[in-house]
Amino acid sequence: MNKYLYDLFDICLNAGKEIMDIYNQDFDVEFKVDDSPVDRSR
Amino acid sequence: MIPPLTAADKRAHIAIAKGLENIDPTIPVLSEEVRQIPYAERKDWEQYWLVDPLDGTKEFIKKNGEFTVNIALIKGSYPELGVIYAPALDTFYFGVNGKGGAYKLNHASKVTITSTEDLVKQSVRLPEVDETKTTHVVASRSHMSKETKDFIHTLDGEVKVISTGSSLKFCLVAEGKADYYPRYAPTMEWDTGAGQAIVEAAGGMVIRYDDKERFYYNREDLLNGWFLVSRK
Numbered sequence: 552m553n554k555y556l557y558d559l560f561d562i563c564l565n566a567g568k569e570i571m572d573i574y575n576q577d578f579d580v581e582f583k584v585d586d587s588p589v590d591r592s593r
Numbered sequence: 594m595i596p597p598l599t600a601a602d603k604r605a606h607i608a609i610a611k612g613l614e615n616i617d618p619t620i621p622v623l624s625e626e627v628r629q630i631p632y633a634e635r636k637d638w639e640q641y642w643l644v645d646p647l648d649g650t651k652e653f654i655k656k657n658g659e660f661t662v663n664i665a666l667i668k669g670s671y672p673e674l675g676v677i678y679a680p681a682l683d684t685f686y687f688g689v690n691g692k693g694g695a696y697k698l699n700h701a702s703k704v705t706i707t708s709t710e711d712l713v714k715q716s717v718r719l720p721e722v723d724e725t726k727t728t729h730v731v732a733s734r735s736h737m738s739k740e741t742k743d744f745i746h747t748l749d750g751e752v753k754v755i756s757t758g759s760s761l762k763f764c765l766v767a768e769g770k771a772d773y774y775p776r777y778a779p780t781m782e783w784d785t786g787a788g789q790a791i792v793e794a795a796g797g798m799v800i801r802y803d804d805k806e807r808f809y810y811n812r813e814d815l816l817n818g819w820f821l822v823s824r825k
Contacts (some may be wrong), residue, residue, distance in 0.1 A: 553689045555616055557709040558701040559664055559676045560685060562612030566662045567680030569604035570647060574656070574681065575679055 598650055605646035605662060613642050613664075620666075623811075624694040625783045632813045640668045640805065643786035643810065658682055659758030665786030670809040675790025677760050686764050687716075687776025688794030695719040695767050695795035720769030720824070727751045731762045731771040740777040740819075748773075760807025766822050767795040774822035777802065782815045788822075797824050 595603075606626040613622055623630060624644035635641070642664060648651065649660030658681030666674040674693075677686040683702050688695035696716035698704065706712050728748050732741055732755075745752055755771060763785075765771040776785075789799040799808040803820035804809055 552707060553666075553674045553693060554709070555666065555674065556676070556687060556689070557706070557712055558612065558616045559674075562609055562616075563662050563664065563678035565612060565677055565683060566608040566646060567678050567683055567702070568625040569608050570601045570653075570660075570662070571680050572596050572642070573601040573604070573637075574653065576597065 596817040598647075598653055601720060602647045602650075606644075608645055609644055609662070609664065613644075623783070623815075627783065635811060636813075637766065638811060640666060640673070641811070642666050643672075643783050645760075645783040648784060649761075652758035657681050657758065659761055663760050663783065665790050667786060667810045671807070671810055672786050672790035672793070672810065675794075676728045677764060677787050677791060679759075679761060686719075686767065686791050687712075688719075688767065688791035690790060690794055693794055695720070695723070695791045695816075697752075697764070697768065717814065719767045719791075722769035724772070724824075727753055728773070729753050729755055729765075729771045731755050731757065731765045731774040738777045738821065741775050743819075744773075744775045744777070760784065760788040763822060766797055766824055767791045769795075769824060772824045774781035774823070775819075777819045780817045782810055782812070782817060785817055785820070786810060792822055 620642055621638055622639055622642045622644055626646060646662050647660060647661040652659040662678045664676050665672045676690050683700055685698040685701035691697060696718055698716040704715055728750060730745055730752060755763060761775050766774050792799055799820055799822050803810055808820050
């Protein structure tokens, strides 16, 4: 098995905690879906 | 005030960047948050981390829990290893190409894991669901294109469409809960690297729509072409 796996597991849990800190707060955001064509010129 | 989505994305990115730096500071990182690395610099990379700190922005805003943290290790042009963590569902998926296999760990943050071997031992090997007579197709709720509908019409027998958000669509195929995931709409490299590693490690395939070749990475244009994920 890959030698990085255990570290990646730990990293994901830490990142997940950061996300959940915000996610669990009360927030209400107006979210607009952008269906416009992707700009390929960049 | 920083919008919640941006704040979550940035905080996750910082945690991941720090962690990856500690693992091996010589492996570069290509992330949705650090996307401006020029092709001239990255084209000679032998390996790199491909990261999406928060995949599933719509799901985060909608608060349905179907968002993920994605990290893949790309070697050459193909994913060698991929991990996907859904923090709200507390489920961790991982896959290692070759003989590594793909696995899922439920209640990931509640389980005491002490090593890679322990991680594998406490996880469920994928696919966990046997094939059924019904063909299950995973399709995005917000990206059901005409081509996706056309693909579904080419399938024989009973077909059921199932939906989920973010890279969890790849995980449904790896788990065996879906047979196909046609993605005939734009995505970026960091949206797919980890998912592809997990699906391939579970015995599946991710094939380019245009030439039916295996999906590859570190292209000049980080915008993905269309692709089809299949269980076999």
